[in-house]
Amino acid sequence: MSIELIEGDTQPGDRKIGIVVSRWNSMITDKMLDGALKALKGNGISEENITVVRCPGSYEIPLTVQKVLESRDVDGVIAIGVVIRGGTPHFEYVCDAVNRGITDLILKHNKPVAFGVLTTDDVKQALERAGEKGNKGGEAALALLEMISVEQKLTSGGA
Template sequence: MILELIEGNTTPGKSKIGIVVSRWNSMITEKMLEGALKALKGNGIVEEDITIVRCPGSYEIPLAVQNVIEHRDVDGVIALGVVIRGGTPHFEYVCDAVNRGITDLILKHNKPVAFGVLTTDDVKQALERAGEKGNKGGEAALALLEMISIEQKLRSSDN
């Protein structure tokens, strides 16, 4: 028997959101940003409660996210970037660093960070995930809103 079930939703109410988006592969990240903004606005988040920070590339995303968390009053952050496999091990190093960096920040600051960093084999796959076959930026935004909702419900049940 389940003692208690807590589930989130994508309408957590008034929430302040940070979005960190890399400029590298901007033809893809801009589409992801558009998808994230559309999802946020479609779920009641107003423009005044959204802070967008642009950073050079995906490798720089964890530091930018950390600065948003530490210097802006946000309930959570969406990290948007693209890493495309090349012929060298650089892909693995960048992907691992971004993944570890974001995971460490979530645990350190106890704030949700949605992982909207595409890791693809080629540009075609990235474009598909940025709009042609769904938008991972929008999906990341919805995941963040759900996590914010879960945190709100857990905090309110503490009282």
């Protein structure tokens, strides 16, 4: 008996991708969106297969992702946003709501949603994660492509 190994890849196939990006902290989210688009295009996803939807802030991301999953023919969605800690509990409430909302949508719609929502202590950390020390938008795009592949392999019965 041997171990069955199923792994995802980032091969494009005919994948259709949604990207939901928050306008709040756009100096950061725009860089993350650029990173995601670069990663998708670099892995053979054509512009015609990408839908970008902007929403006001990170708190609005789950509803916007839900609407994309319900109204567009996509294989998965990348959620891009930034929540920066302040001096009030607002940070915890927003982070928890976004995380819980996205998790619920993944399970409800049975499609991958990549979590590209930064939760940082300050703007400097967010900027580092949006380009200076790697781009979390690009990383989320690659994770989404891999999860779409894993889901497709599991659905079709294997590698």
